[in-house]
Amino acid sequence: MTPLAAIRAIDPALPPREWMAAAFAIARSVGLDDATCASPGEARALMRRMAAAGRADVAFGRILDGHVNAVQLVRRYAPAFAIDALLANGAILGVWNSDLPGDGLRHEGGAFAGAKNFASGAGFVTHPIVTTDANDPAGTRMWLLDMAAADPEIDRDWWHPIGMVRSETHIVHLGGVPLATAHAIGGPGDYQRQPDFSAGALRFVAVQAGAVHALFDHVRDHLNAGNRAAHPQQAHRLARLFVLADAGYALIDGVAAHWTGDDDVLLARVAAARGALEDIATEAMALAQSAVGVQGMLRTHPLARTLTDLTVYLRQPNPDGARSQAGAAAAAGRIEPGA
Template sequence: MSPLTVQFSASSVPAGLPEHGISCTDPQTPKEMKCLLSQLHAAGRQDLPYARLLEGHVDAIQIIRRYSGMPGLADTLAKASWCGVWNADLPGAPLRIESGVVRGGKSFASGAGSLTHALVTTAANDPARVQLWLVDLQKTPPHIDRDWWQVVGMQASQTHRVSWSAVPAHALTRIGAPGDYAREPWFSGGALRYVAIHAGGIAALFDTVRTHLVVRERERDPHQLVRLARLFTAAETAAALCDRASDIWFSAAGEAQLAYVSHVRLAVCDLAMSAIALTQEAIGVEGLFHDHPASRILTDLMVYLRQPAPDRHREKLGKAAALGCIAPSL
């Protein structure tokens, strides 16, 4: 296991951020977008759970910078904190503020127990009313249910369920206005960040298969060479899609812009699923042993790919194509 995922802690993980030199501002040019996606791709290629938390930190700081009206706060948190965004409500107990008291909680809270700060939402399922709040998790720690996250991959992301009770509302800092969190194009466009990480995961599978074949002295097997070639094509195609999206993000607008994000998200997911199958074929059952490097990458990527509402994105893409909002080009 990578040292990055052995022990995440509030004190040690932020120190790793400067190593990536990653920007936590909204990209203003295709070059800046490509730089951000390239850095996330590199993080995903190295360690998917770490990259997941890194992406959440970037997302949180971008949101605070964009909506809070407090640039100094964003700068401070970017340099000395480890932040995340927790939006999914705890089933049966959504986060809410009642009579000046915070109640309920969040599910799929990545980095719970390690982050220093989190952006949480109330009215999470109402795009017009959803409200962002910044929580200092060291001053206002939640109860953490660590038994829930029993999945085959991404264990090191520390994705748990969290809840608060009897916490005064003034312990939270309001960020932005109602509806800001769901504002487009940033809400849907944020998918490009984790898609770049998925692409990095595909590259990691290529790296692992190549190393495995060399170590096992099977790098001249013609069938394995075909698999390695296909893995290379999948990894390069996924990276090229992210690179192309960096240009389209600034040259398109409205439905075309968001439809292209859906296209990249779906296409990279398809490439990743193909890469997973190729990796399993190339390495065989050996790659399913816990101590084989491929095992962790395979299971982490399988879990990370399960992003919400893929059918809705296919519908969005198909509708934009039917209306002539987007068309293939070179």
């Protein structure tokens, strides 16, 4: 059984903590969690791994994105920290940067105060990086938190989305948790240091690209199972889905080729890729729904989870700003098609 098939075969009735543990075990067995990304070739390979995760399950791709991000941050800004030993013990990392409005995370004396929201994996991530003073880019600090030692209050009543339920994205209250339960990562301002901060968005673009491939998978399987793939209109839909899924891979490969080049070009291309993949995914979801019909809206159909998860996961921060950034770079001649 391939890793893709093995992850998809995990019992969907398992609690998210157990489901993710099983998915990570499979991912680790084939190196899907490898965070190496120091050259264009390595960047392409990483983005292909992220896409493979998104193709298997969008929520798993989201959690793997956070894990890889955190591993990269620790290795970049705290090279003396024994991250490999932590990973060998099965740790799942994440990055929680979004503050609870009105009660952002900070440190007062020897303890944390405040809370994080949109904390993906709060039900099972063992070692998240949390940021303090997140609204002050020059002063933001990173802390690798040991969840078992910290034992924070987790508000699970807030997360009731139409998709990405398995990601366990909750509010985490850290008030009173001792700083001693966390390890400082880097210094003030390191978290949002460019180009790594913005270029890292290509990871979620890659997960989205894999999700588009999953739409193609589910539609093809459905049409073949019902002996409907030869119908002219269905064949046209499937052909278009193939083109869209293939374009997603071309998109992330093209950006990865610029990974160690000019920072302005890389960041503009990442911004352009964000908008382009959103457009690709939006068209692909509409085609998939037209091809499968109401059966794809049933929770028991494999298409349903991918549709709802991708609908939620496409909603990333500041999409208009990303398109504006790409447009400005194009107008100034900093990026050129085919270059």
